[in-house]
Amino acid sequence: MKLEDYYTGLTRKLQDGGRTVGRLATRFIKAAPAMPALPPGSLVYRGEARTEPVRITVIDYDLEHHEQKEVERVEDCFPYRETKSTSWVNLSGVHDLDIIEKLGGHFHVHPLVLEDILHTSQRPKIEDHDHYTYIVLRMLQFGEQSGEVESEQVSLLLGRGWLLTFQEKAGDVFEPVRERVLNPESRLRKNRSDFLAYALIDAIVDHYFIVLEKVGDRIEALEEVIRLKPDPDALQLIHHLKREMIFMRRSIWPLREVVNQLYKGEVALFEEGTRLYLRDLYDHTVQIVETVESLRDMLSGLQDLYLSMVSNRMNEVMKVLTIIATIFIPLTFIAGIYGMNFDNMPELHTPFGYFVVLAVMLSCILGMLLFFRRKHWL
């Protein structure tokens, strides 16, 4: 892709899309329960309106066997709770209250937890309940079209031998994990549901790097653009990226906290063998946090660069104006003098007056040029 096209595309988007950027502000506050009068624990879906049916996938495996199927009715996945093997039930969509309620009932999940699964604007957190652990994360996507970081809530309910996962919409971020389950040699097959939970969180976290890389590419492109020609649109792009970074930070800082809690062994369901992997995961989240901070620093630096490039151009403009005006205004005045119509102006009648005046003007010009050179303006 040519740089020019890339840049033009970004710019057009921003110019058309006052509305789009406006939506950004909303993103930060949508957390607001629109109907504050409801008692806590009421099950109401609070996210983007969706209509597609919820897909329920069940994967059941242990060292020897492996089973993967899509079920029609939520009741079909109930028996898996009792199997000795590890069972993973994934719901792609949380807008069907009925399903959530039935599932929650069967797995004895507290109403407040179900409420959090439905309110798709939770900040990442971990809650340790009696017989299960509730983990909320945010999955990030970088919308190529919108240039925006999009965020989706992913909830994990981890029990002994089972794992329920809730996505807002169907996505393919869990696909690689699904494939690894197929492989009887993989570590997943040798471990329990806690390792599966780790593998899914790891897949989500790895996805963050891709978003960061895309943001990094845009920053690079922007820098070259600003270096070539400081354009007001470039500034709006910086402003836009800064906002996206504020948005990302809100997902990433609490994520680090969550992974830290896991790694520190505060959650009983995670076994000792998994903890070494959690340490690795924690290192990744720290790296993400630091990268976001570095990108923010770079954007600030870019803004400074832009502003001083603009002020440099302004100076150049002013210098040209000053040089031209300073040279010609006095000369025009001299010409004006000898354009006066007084009866008695002796110079006018000397034979070489005109040429003397021309010579004086020329020397004025030369003097000025010398003056400007000494001031380093030329």
Add this chain to the structure above:
Amino acid sequence: MKLEDYYTGLTRKLQDGGRTVGRLATRFIKAAPAMPALPPGSLVYRGEARTEPVRITVIDYDLEHHEQKEVERVEDCFPYRETKSTSWVNLSGVHDLDIIEKLGGHFHVHPLVLEDILHTSQRPKIEDHDHYTYIVLRMLQFGEQSGEVESEQVSLLLGRGWLLTFQEKAGDVFEPVRERVLNPESRLRKNRSDFLAYALIDAIVDHYFIVLEKVGDRIEALEEVIRLKPDPDALQLIHHLKREMIFMRRSIWPLREVVNQLYKGEVALFEEGTRLYLRDLYDHTVQIVETVESLRDMLSGLQDLYLSMVSNRMNEVMKVLTIIATIFIPLTFIAGIYGMNFDNMPELHTPFGYFVVLAVMLSCILGMLLFFRRKHWL
């Protein structure tokens, strides 16, 4: 509502209202006891002057029965202290010293606590006394007319089996809780006074989201306005919203601390079953704190955007000036030369002198235009 109207309204308010904004500064310091000579524990009402009578509502309920009435004299609610059921006494107004004193006396409340109830500019805090717990919160409202975040003090006195609440003026934020009490199936009926206190705090906290959403809407609108036409009034609006955010922070940070203390179980009166709900409440306050910080960041970004939009326009203005001046000043000089009245100016008498000069001028203009294009000023 049309955007233009919305924006004009805000602006007019700010322009008329030097006084109004001035009042803001006062809001921050009204905490000052105007009469510092008074000994601590003296009961004096220190808030806005009010004259309406104080309404006293009593709600008494347990699993089976439910009673709700408004009492005339404060003494009428004394017997409820001793009932086995949960009793909630709500006062809408704290400007009647007599009532406060009698109530405080009957419930054995420490004079310093009563003083705090009357000084309606406390920061949110929690105080654990022997047989009761004192909680102060601030309820926020977003004044559509004034564009200001308005704050009201709400005090809760929680005892075993009773709860006293004090509002500065009659309001409807507790209405939904009152309705839920009517419902015999609600969790409120199954729990004690500590759950009632939680439900009220939750109602107050949920209200914060509404305020934040309104502020967010204004920021969105402002951003579009600035993008279209950077207007000095827009800057004043940014300045105004920033102040409101400083004001909100002062209520919200200590609130988080208060809820944290409750959630950590430092208050004995809150039972184990309620703590799960307090964790949920704590999550909400953290989300509010983060949203306020994000809005502040956005306002700073908006200010940067405004400033550079303005400086861009300035640059444009300067460029136009420079182009015009740089082209025409030298030409005027040339014209001036041939307007001189010297006797001996040979060019004047050549037949095509005039046309040659015109041609020279034209080529000057073209040269300049070329120069400007090469400098990317055109």
Add this chain to the structure above:
Amino acid sequence: MKLEDYYTGLTRKLQDGGRTVGRLATRFIKAAPAMPALPPGSLVYRGEARTEPVRITVIDYDLEHHEQKEVERVEDCFPYRETKSTSWVNLSGVHDLDIIEKLGGHFHVHPLVLEDILHTSQRPKIEDHDHYTYIVLRMLQFGEQSGEVESEQVSLLLGRGWLLTFQEKAGDVFEPVRERVLNPESRLRKNRSDFLAYALIDAIVDHYFIVLEKVGDRIEALEEVIRLKPDPDALQLIHHLKREMIFMRRSIWPLREVVNQLYKGEVALFEEGTRLYLRDLYDHTVQIVETVESLRDMLSGLQDLYLSMVSNRMNEVMKVLTIIATIFIPLTFIAGIYGMNFDNMPELHTPFGYFVVLAVMLSCILGMLLFFRRKHWL
């Protein structure tokens, strides 16, 4: 007081008083022991030079009796150390070494403590010694004339049954406490010397609110002034107030620490009954700290507002210049052309040439105005 007068007064002060503001810098460093060669514990008075005699007041009281008198010689107050009642000795002035030394000797005060009493630029702190506690505070005054926050050191030596207080000069901040002692019903009479110490500290802290209120008033006034006409003097006032806030912070942050230590019960001399009051006091200091921070934020906001108001005016000036110059410079050039004296200028001799040129000029003007309107410069 009219706003204009108020503002003019402030401004005049700042303009005259390079010296006065200079003194500010000194305020921050006066802590410097001018004679570093002295061994620690040497008793030398290091404060403003004073000559008035030191007034010594003794108040002795318990539940039944009350005695208040001014003594001539310091020895006259020695016997009060041994009384069973509570004795309060107040010195208004610490510049008389002899008195301090005798008093210190009789009450067995460590030389380092006496040195601190004499060096009147201590930061607030608390020191717990064997049989007494040493507390240093700073009392603030807002000098109406100078517009400066003035600071005075107040030292308290609290023993069991006695309290020595040292002010730099006679003041009336302790007056209300003195009056409350007269009242046999007051809590002071029912408590010991620790409650008296609390009451005095409370009086000092309450005084801070008055200073803050005055600063707040000035900020309000400044804001209105800037809104009307951004004046360089206004900026200097902002700068001045910011400095005063830096100065106040230095007294207030350690004060909060001191009160926190008292409230946490780290000082054995303070009895359990007093601690409830200390919590109240601590709440006040927190509120003061927050108010100072809010005022600082507001001053920063005000500075931003000022700078952008100024830059707006600058833009306006530039626009006027550009519009005028851009319209008239080309017209002057056209006029110049037909002012040339070439023999052969056919247009000059057409009958309507003059009117055609006037028409062209008019259309130029109209075109320019249209252009400016489209650019939103008009």
Add this chain to the structure above:
Amino acid sequence: MKLEDYYTGLTRKLQDGGRTVGRLATRFIKAAPAMPALPPGSLVYRGEARTEPVRITVIDYDLEHHEQKEVERVEDCFPYRETKSTSWVNLSGVHDLDIIEKLGGHFHVHPLVLEDILHTSQRPKIEDHDHYTYIVLRMLQFGEQSGEVESEQVSLLLGRGWLLTFQEKAGDVFEPVRERVLNPESRLRKNRSDFLAYALIDAIVDHYFIVLEKVGDRIEALEEVIRLKPDPDALQLIHHLKREMIFMRRSIWPLREVVNQLYKGEVALFEEGTRLYLRDLYDHTVQIVETVESLRDMLSGLQDLYLSMVSNRMNEVMKVLTIIATIFIPLTFIAGIYGMNFDNMPELHTPFGYFVVLAVMLSCILGMLLFFRRKHWL
């Protein structure tokens, strides 16, 4: 080297190298695992593509003997694991998976650790495993040509009696340590593998100072340049150095943490006698951190200086323009008046009218000059 040359070189680099600077952004994010679908613990080399063969050096020593050789096959160094003497195996290159895998297998290294060795963008950390400790550090180089701080990953695997080190490419930073091992009197020979690890870390840390010194030199040179002539290129250099500092910080802060953990004795393999040296090392890292922060502060100061130098020049330009225009525009107007061709202009026919007008013009000029001097513009 002449300052001018130095500066020109830096500038040219930056101007040519939009690409080079672009690469910077990449440096921060390359940490991103390009293939997030891989399961954790998969051995894939993720660093710059390299083809040179990996050199394996073995050094084996104790108090009496010393042996140093380069081995062909990795298996040749396996026997050294069992020797009683201290064995140091150094690999210059980690792009040969086969070697890493075999070595890891023989020394029983966990797959996640091997993965980290291969992913050459780890942040410095320390991991304590059962029978070995894994330490990752970053070695910094200052590229004279590119003006960039280049970073290379160095991994240490420390066991009882053996130490494996992994560099990304052959380098000479370990050379001095290798020479000290030759000396039978050196402390290295008297101590075990933990002291060897310390000596290597110390060599790496000492290298940081050299990088900092070079950056410091550039800042000095830049400052002189800005003082002489504030040039837009200078600003870009500041921007460039700021970025390098952001980059360095990312290596240095976690390094300090690592050394702190070593010094605090959290790693069992380090013996008591070595800890004194680790304290010394820790002091060095603190000094490096502080120096980086100071350099950042200085760069910010330099940027401020640059901006105000530029704005000073702008002011000067504006003043010249204003002075010239303000003097000559009114004069040109006067000349214009007497250039009008009205029939009835009495002044034109007085004998001295011309000279009177000249005198008036002269006095205008003088008046203006006086005005400017009073305004301190001249």
Add this chain to the structure above:
Amino acid sequence: MKLEDYYTGLTRKLQDGGRTVGRLATRFIKAAPAMPALPPGSLVYRGEARTEPVRITVIDYDLEHHEQKEVERVEDCFPYRETKSTSWVNLSGVHDLDIIEKLGGHFHVHPLVLEDILHTSQRPKIEDHDHYTYIVLRMLQFGEQSGEVESEQVSLLLGRGWLLTFQEKAGDVFEPVRERVLNPESRLRKNRSDFLAYALIDAIVDHYFIVLEKVGDRIEALEEVIRLKPDPDALQLIHHLKREMIFMRRSIWPLREVVNQLYKGEVALFEEGTRLYLRDLYDHTVQIVETVESLRDMLSGLQDLYLSMVSNRMNEVMKVLTIIATIFIPLTFIAGIYGMNFDNMPELHTPFGYFVVLAVMLSCILGMLLFFRRKHWL
């Protein structure tokens, strides 16, 4: 000293001394061991080159006797280690390796400590060894000529009954302590070597106040200068002082840490009786830290003030230009019109045309002036 002279002196220094300021950057990094290949613990002097002989002074005292002498050979002071009385050996110069080595050998000092004594760019720290404590401090001087804060390393080795001190060069900061030792009544004579160490640290810390006072004086002077005439040199002075503050901070923050450790009783050699004095010392260091921070805040405020003074002047310049140009450019155009040479210009031949035009011009001027007054530009 006249303010003008003072200011001129400072300015001249900065203008001449690009080199001098350049040296500043070096100061921050000189810590770099120039020869990183050396093994730790190697004794090499790394400071400014010096040639003067090292003076060794011995003071030996207890309650009864007192002895003070200068010794030729370092061996002459060895016997004092064993005396029961307190022995203080002071070396003014650490560039003679031989002396340091012999002394270190006799007193059993660890080679790493000796290395630190020789590397004269340590940050302040305290190291507790078996039978002695090593304390490094930095002594500050304010160079009147250079306007720079100069720093010198002072090392203390405190043993039971003896104290070794190492200065970089002969200085008089310890002189007052030496004199106090002469006085048999002084606390020094009654205490042991730990009190002597305290007294010396106290002397060094007290010296900081003098440096701060001098910096404070410069800030005051600068402020007056800026208020009178914002001069680019003033900005460079601000920049210069800011740097010195960065430099001072680096010495002061770790110093506070050191004194805190002493005061907290973490060093066994300091006796209980000395701790009260250490608390006093700690208060002083806190005060120094706060003063440095306040001075930094003030310098930032000063920079803001400078920038807005400059921008105010710029505005004034622009206004003058605009007023003059806006008034005279249109008038010149009118004059130009009637200077055209068209045959048919009826106005030229009316008898009062000239006067009518003059009247029109006058009313233009008046109109403009009115317009400017309404805009508050006049």
